[in-house]
């Protein structure tokens with residue numbers, strides 16, 4: 001029999017982030033179990049694209065070797081709508097953890113939330129898609145009382161969204177947000193245009209980043225700027241701007257026009273050296289001003305201007321001196337004056353991203369239990 005303290009957890013997606021999340025969930029549920037007044041967490045469902053593991057009677061699934069058991073599961077996968085039905089019928093509160101990047105799942109959030117199921121997720125799609133979806137999500141959460149948290153959708157585990165919400169909710173006036181929001185772009189520009197030395201050729205740096213696993217399988221998925229635009233869309237909306245979509249403001253793509261339609265990522269990389277002169281020119285023009293070039297996103301709240309693209313920074317600027325693949329996000333506000341509140345550190349990686357998701361789970365627990 002469930003007790004009022006039981007909270008059921010359903011996890012969709014067990015990839016890089018999902019696997020780390022599961023081990024953090026195991027730690028958390030053990031920690032909470034040690035205190036009789038804490039909620040009791042039960043993992044009742046876990047799924048991947050074509051695999052599912054769940055207990056029809058909502059009995060907790062043991063954590064040991066859970067990813068292997070999921071891979072070996074012979075249970076018939078449930079369509080998403082059936083999964084939602086199953087969770088909505090649970091005799092206790094439910095939190096759905098979406099560790100995928102699926103738009104189909106994101107589109108179901110209003111439905112999930114209106115059934116009283118809370119959501120935590122690093123998936124950007126729901127919050128950076130149409131403005132209508134954004135409104136539907138928060139309207140559904142408000143009317144059912146379910147929670148929806150997505151800290152890791154911007155800057156992975158870095159406290160970006162919670163910081164911005166605190167600034168807004170406590171009455172500070174955020175005037176500008178600016179930063180490097182992509183680990184890939186950070187790595188590329190820190191090596192292409194370092195503050196010390198001259199850096200390599202653009203195409204060579206892109207090839208190196210791919211080799212080291214810093215880019216998507218097709219680097220054009222990083223270089224088109226859309227991922228950064230999605231993150232900016234989320235932050236702009238949180239600060240009150242009605243941004244229609246991530247393509248409704250200027251986003252500079254670093255894919256040469258001629259290579260937009262080449263068939264594969266490999267062909268793209270092969271031909272990229274033909275276009276090195278363009279990026280070299282940008283680098284040299286910044287150097288002539290004693291600056292370096294960086295790929296940044298910014299939101300000018302007062303002017304209602306959101307943009308993503310290349311900008312020049314003094315070598316001493318915090319954005320210029322970023323290291324490795326770190327992210328940096330600066331909040332300029334009335335309270336903080338001329339020196340912005342800066343959040344900086346790893347903006348990608350399974351463990352840190354999962355930490356943001358687990359932190360959100362704790363926030364939901366505080367709310368619902």
Ligand SMILES: NC(=O)c1ccc[n+]([C@@H]2O[C@H](COP(=O)([O-])OP(=O)(O)OC[C@H]3O[C@@H](n4cnc5c(N)ncnc54)[C@H](OP(=O)(O)O)[C@@H]3O)[C@@H](O)[C@H]2O)c1
Pocket residue numbers: 012013014015016017018047048049050051099100101102104105122123124152153155156347348349350353
């Ligand atoms: N990795 C990072 O550093 C990072 C940082 C910030 C945010 N994020 C976000 O975190 C999320 C997960 O990233 P990841 O790196 O873990 O991705 P990943 O390794 O590709 O894993 C995605 C998981 O989702 C499953 N999946 C995809 N579509 C599904 C569907 N329709 N139904 C059920 N399961 C589905 C996949 O299952 P199969 O393997 O069976 O296809 C896989 O288990 C993404 O939204 C990403 O943008 C990641």
